[in-house]
Amino acid sequence: MCRRLIYLVSFVVPMLSLMSTAQAGEATVDAFVRGPANDNTNYGTGGSVTLKNSGGNSYDRKGYIRFDVADVVSEASLVLTVSTNNEGGGGTTPQTFTIEVYGLAESLDHTWTESDITWNNAPGNDTSSSNFTADATLLGSFIVEPIPVGNVVSFSDPNLVDFINSDTDNQITLLLRRTAGTSSSHNVAFASKENTNYSAPALNLEVATRAFGPDPADGALLEATWASLSWRALDSAVSHDVYLGDNLDDVNDGVGDSFQGNETDTTLLVGFPGFPIPGGLIPGTTYYWRIDEVNDADPNSPWKGSIWRFSISPETAYNPDPADGAEFVDPNQVFTWSPGYGAKLHTVYMGTSFDEVNDAAGGTPVGSASYSPGTLESEEVYYWRIDEFDAINTYKGDIWSFTTPGAVGNSQPANGTVDVSMVETLSWTPADTAASSDLYFGADAAAVYNATTASPEYIGNKALGSESYDPGKLALDSTYHWRVDAVYPDKIVKGLVWSFATAEFIGVDDFEAYNDFDPPDPESNRIFDKWIDGFGTTDNGALVGNDLPPYAEQTIVHGGVQSMIYRYDNANKTSEATMTLVYPRDWTEEGVTKLSLWFRGASGNSAERMFVALSNAVVYHDDPAATEITRWTEWVIDLSAFAGVDLTNVNSITLGFGTKGSPAVGGTGTMYFDDLRLIR
Known part of the structure; x- marks a missing residue:
């Protein structure tokens, strides 16, 4: 179901989309070839780059796209808009396609033209x-789900970055093919640069302004006490400060003993005598590294690098499966973990009491990093610990916990959630056969864990059907802990301690709560039902959301998994979308003084002023062509700029x-908004 049937029938609005980028370039040449029965036919001037795999018969189609690229890049993504995803002239196909992307040998880049290329x-x-x-090198692949036309897909891979950076003639050609699927008759097509409804193929690039491409990758975990560091350098760099x-x-x-010297190579061995950290990297330690690019002949030198990190595996066991705090684990689970550095023997401790497992001195020795305890009890909380022995020392492990099916669970907010609202209601599901639940809540994890019904952290007993709690207004930027015990007629099963952290801001709208349920479904919460736009009017050119699910944008997002897509048409109109506020309405609480929002535009947008309005107070963006900014950009507005508005009772906000x-x-154009917040 959709909301704008008239809109869909009467005209099509381009869905222009770009990834967050510092530079975007559209294809200079694009085409597809078809064969063998059409092997001498040229399709270069059509509106699509069409792909089909039918086992080599006359229906096969392959895509060719060329881009101009002159810079060394640190990130790259190919962005395509689906213009056909069907069988023949039908609708959306149920088939998922895998599309492979190849790089054409540089010597062949200039050997084809859009008007002459054939099979x-x-x-x-x-x-x-x-x-x-063999003249084409596979760079990777991406998936095209059975989505309606107008949706955007993208491909990024380190191989694409390497392919671009290896080019010397400032042009690259990417080849596309569809792998064999469940039906050889289905095709998928992407809008070409000649397409009048959708955006052309685009190559979005982050131009390298510092060293990039670290190896080990940022955040890597190494199982050795040495490492070979390498990186990709700027073309302008003569040497590298490490x-x-x-x-x-x-x-x-760059202080202390962190400077390891100036290198002319882009590799460095560490952790050996005669090299940095000669005594070896220490297990359980995280190391940070940075490469500054140096060219004394350039006044901008040195170019300070990003900070990367890698860790050395600890001597204790880590990476448990099930994960610490896991819920509803199979009673017949086989337990595994990553062995500590140099471990030769593992001793397993498991039970239903934290203290007993923590204090236990005798366990079950195993030679491999897996353990099967047999069938566990349902509706229970378990604790386990792995001690590692490296033939010299024993390293006591952390205590991990999990629950089995039927236990208290499904905490909301989920354990470990961050950026929780100050006005959050806690909820959970009770144990299957428990008579009630005991709830504990507080700001100290140890106090919550050790609390009894006589402790200040004890909130009270919750009868079945009453598994929720409103803690009242919470503090900004704070961590809270809570525990729910299952109460039975003859025992109490102590629950896990869950935690969440409140945001350091007050959320206005992060667009995560909107769904695709249509009325009269009581759960319906569609984005265009809350942000009222110009649909059905003649003087408001704003259209919020997609006409078919997903209604909220789910590809181009700043944070979370959804953002708001907003199309504007200012042909003798202005474009406005307004949301009536329920919370927050007091824009002075907790000392907030600014409104922060993130936005970005699509390639090809017309330049228009962008504004935020509270009632009749309007603030315009400093850039009169903000709609042409094609990367996620934060706009921070001092609330004092909304002159005459009662900030203690803000009724609505308009974009x-x-x-x-x-x-x-x-x-006209397409914009994206995300993460509207009040900040201090």
């Missing part, structure tokens, strides 16, 4: 099959384009 003369094409020849240490601030500031109250001849 027979296409460089790199294997004319006898659905494959490419900083490495276990103190983040020292590496960031708009143009000059409010003064329609004029303007353009």
Whole structure:
């Protein structure tokens, strides 16, 4: 079901989309080839790059896209808009496609033109099959789900970055093929640069301004006490200042013993005598490193690098499966973990009492990092510990916990959640056969764990059907802990301690709560039912959300999994979308003084003023062409700029384009918004 049937029938609005980027370039040439029955036919001027895999018969189609690329890049993504995803002329197919992306050999980049390319003369094409020849290098693949036309898909891979950076003639050609699927008759097509409804293929790039491509990768875990560091350098760099240490601030500031020297190579061995950290990297330690690019002949040198990190595996066991705090674990689970560094023997302790497992001195020795305790009791809380022995020392492990099916669970907010609202209601599901639940809540984890019904953390007993609790207004930027015990007629099963952290801001809208349920479903919460736009009007050119599910944007997001897509049309109109506020309405609480929101535009947008309005108070973005900014950008507005507004009782917020109250001849475009917040 959709909300705008008239809109869908009467015209199509381009769905222009780009990834967060510092630079975006559209294809300079694109086409597809078809064979063998159509092997001399040119399809270069059509509106699509169409792909099909039918086992090498006349229906096969392969795509060719060329881009101009002149810079060294640290990130790259190919962005395509689906223009056909069907069988013949039908609707959305139930089939999922896998699309492979190849890089064409540089020597062949210039050998094809859009107006002449065919199945027979296409460089790199294997004319006898659905494959490419050895002149094409596989860079990776991406998935196209059975989605409606107009949706955006993207491909990014380190191989794509390497392919771009290895180019020397400032042009690259990417080849596309569909792998064999469940039906050879289905095709998928992407809008070409000639398409008048959707955006052309785009290559979004982060131009390298510092060293990039660290190896080990940022955040890597190494199972050795040495490492070979390497990185990708800027073309302008002559040498490289290396900083490495276990103190983040020292590496960031380049102080202490973090400076390891200036290198002309882009590799460095560490952890051996004669090299940095000659005594070896220490198990359980996180190391930070940074590469500053140096060229004394350039006044901008050195170019300070990002800080990367890697860790050495600890001597204790880690990475338990099930994870610490896991709920409803199979009673017949086989337990595994990652062995501590150098471990030769593992001793397992398991039970239903934290203290007993923590204090236990005798356990079950095992030679491998797995353990099967037999069938466990349902509706129970278990604790377990692994001690590691490396033939010299024993390393006592952490205490991990889990529950089995039927136990108290499904905490809301979920354990470990961050950026929780100050006005959050806690909820859970009770144990299957328990008579009631005892609830504990507080700011100290140890106090909550040790609390009894006589402790201040004890909230009270909750009868079946009453598994919720409103703690009242919580403090910003604070961590809270809670525990729910299952109360039975003859015993109490102590629950896990759950934690969550409140945000350091007050959320106005993060767009995560909107769903795709249509009325009259009582759970319906569609984005365009809360943000009221210009649908059905003649003087408001705003259209919020997608007309078919997913209604909220789920591909181009700043935080979480959803954002708001907003199309504007200022042809003798202004564009406005307004949300009536339920909470927060007091924009002074907790000392907040600013409104923060994130936005980005799509390639090809018309330049328009962007504004935020509270009642009749309007604030315009400083950039009159903010709609042309194609990367996620934060806009921070001092609340004092909304002159005359009672900030203790804000009724609504409007996001708009143009000059409010003064329609004029303007353009069209697509914008994205996310993470509207009040900050201090």
